[in-house]
Amino acid sequence: MRVFALVVETGSFTLAADRCHLSRPMVSKHVDHLESHLGTRLLHRTTRRLSLTESGKDYYDRCTSILSEIDEAEGNAAKLNQSPRGTLRLTMPISFSVRHMGKVLAEFSERNPEVRVELTLSDQRSNMIDEGLDLAIRIAPPIDSSERWIELATDRLIVCGSPRYFQEHGKPSHPTELAEHNCLLYTHSTAGHDWKFANSEQEFQVRVSGSCTANNGDILTEMVSSGAGLVRMPLFIVGDAIRSGKLQPIFEQYETEIIGIYAVPASKKYVSTKVRSFIEFLKETKSDWMTWTSPTALSLPNE
Numbered sequence: 001m002r003v004f005a006l007v008v009e010t011g012s013f014t015l016a017a018d019r020c021h022l023s024r025p026m027v028s029k030h031v032d033h034l035e036s037h038l039g040t041r042l043l044h045r046t047t048r049r050l051s052l053t054e055s056g057k058d059y060y061d062r063c064t065s066i067l068s069e070i071d072e073a074e075g076n077a078a079k080l081n082q083s084p085r086g087t088l089r090l091t092m093p094i095s096f097s098v099r100h101m102g103k104v105l106a107e108f109s110e111r112n113p114e115v116r117v118e119l120t121l122s123d124q125r126s127n128m129i130d131e132g133l134d135l136a137i138r139i140a141p142p143i144d145s146s147e148r149w150i151e152l153a154t155d156r157l158i159v160c161g162s163p164r165y166f167q168e169h170g171k172p173s174h175p176t177e178l179a180e181h182n183c184l185l186y187t188h189s190t191a192g193h194d195w196k197f198a199n200s201e202q203e204f205q206v207r208v209s210g211s212c213t214a215n216n217g218d219i220l221t222e223m224v225s226s227g228a229g230l231v232r233m234p235l236f237i238v239g240d241a242i243r244s245g246k247l248q249p250i251f252e253q254y255e256t257e258i259i260g261i262y263a264v265p266a267s268k269k270y271v272s273t274k275v276r277s278f279i280e281f282l283k284e285t286k287s288d289w290m291t292w293t294s295p296t297a298l299s300l301p302n303e
Contacts (some may be wrong), residue, residue, distance in 0.1 A: 001063045003030040004042065008060050011050055065089075065132050072272050084274040085124070091128075092137040094121045095217045095237050096261070100289045101137075108281050115274050123188050123215055128266040135275050136264045139234070140190060147303035148268040152282050153261040154288045155234045159195070160247040164227035175206050175251055182229030183208035187215040195232055197254040234259060236292040 007027065017024045021241040035042050042056035052060060068086045082292070087123075092101060098121070109117060120126075120133070128136055138149070161171075172178055175197045185193065185208070196205045210229050215221050217237045224231040225246040231238070241247040263279045265271045271279075 001034075001067055003027055004034055005060060005063050005067060006051065007031060007043070007051060013050075061132050065134075066121045069270075069272060070272070073270075083114060084277040086116055086272075086274050087116045088274045088278060089120075089132055089134045090137070090242050090278070091120040091122055091126050091131075091133055091135075092279060093123050093139050095123075096137070096139060097121050100236060100291075104282070104285055104289050107285070110264075111281070112274075112277065115277075128264075132256075134266055134272065135278065136263050136266075138262050139259055140262070146268070147264055149260075149262040149264055150279060150280075151260050151262055152285060155236050155259050155292065157232050157256040157259065158235055158238055158242070158249050159230060159251050159256070160224070160234045160238055160242060160249045161227050161230040162227050162247055163230065163245070165224070166248065168227065171250060173250075175204070175254060178206045178208050178230065181208075181210075183210040184220045184223060184229045184231045185210055185213040186217055186231075186233070187213050188222060191257065196257055197251065197255075199254050217242075224283065231254070232290075239292040 003020055003022070004017060006019050007013055010016050013024050013031075017027045018026070022030075028064065031043065037209050039060070041053050042054045042059055044051045044053060064087075072086060097119075105117060105119070106270075109115070116132050120131075125138065126133055126136055137152075139155075139208060159175075169181065173180060173193070178195065183195075193207055193209060193237075194205045195208055196203070198204075212220070212228070213225065217233050220231050221233060221238055221241055223229070230250075235242075238247055242249055265275050265279075
């Protein structure tokens with residue numbers, strides 16, 4: 001695996017041979033044996049260049065992840081790897097990352113110069129093994145899972161609309177009235193069209209619908225701020241718009257769903273140093289990035 005990875009990274013059997021202190025024929029033999037063992041060709045070879053086959057690209061991606069883990073495991077066993085190092089392949093939700101994680105990631109990189117972060121922003125739940133990821137930050141209602149979900153923080157869902165919308169369409173006084181309003185929906189919400197509410201007397205849900213669904217909370221927030229309808233969003237997305245007066249929360253006397261912010265390692269049993277360090281860093285800096293739950297988070301401008 002190491003020889004094959006060096007051939008790919010250097011683009012040359014000769015350079016790979018120099019790097020791993022082997023003869024060029026021996027490097028070629030290693031790759032031949034690997035292809036024979038796997039029963040598939042990994043490299044296209046011409047007199048001028050090398051290129052990966054489709055199987056080779058997939059195998060190389062997995063090799064680099066495996067070799068990184070082996071290096072880290074051996075270093076830990078020998079007590080030679082006390083600081084995190086290597087590539088941290090990370091995925092996070094889009095709006096949460098853009099709004100709250102930029103400064104955190106910059107500080108983490110500054111503290112851990114031997115860690116290279118590869119960040120993918122996506123609101124879709126990734127198959128971390130297939131995509132070669134080390135860690136996912138996921139935002140969802142608390143759930144039972146065979147995966148290891150490490151809670152970092154919680155947030156609550158807020159139903160809100162703009163002053164313009166309420167002036168034109170009226171402000172609903174009870175959640176059941178939402179069925180008569182234009183409610184914009186977030187595609188990846190586990191609740192779908194059913195918004196749940198509770199008070200000291202009862203729990204119930206309201207079936208809502210609207211003119212638009214989208215897979216990004218920020219665009220829905222902007223649409224609602226312009227008077228397009230109502231939305232139910234986490235406070236970490238709509239908090240700024242509420243503080244500025246662009247949006248007004250409703251039904252605050254009712255409890256809505258609590259969503260958790262979780263760190264989910266790709267491996268449930270073995271968590272590498274780089275992954276563990278990033279999770280601990282998020283916990284350590286929680287007061288810096290979890291600003292939406294501060295006492296002034298929903299302080300509204302004077303009417």
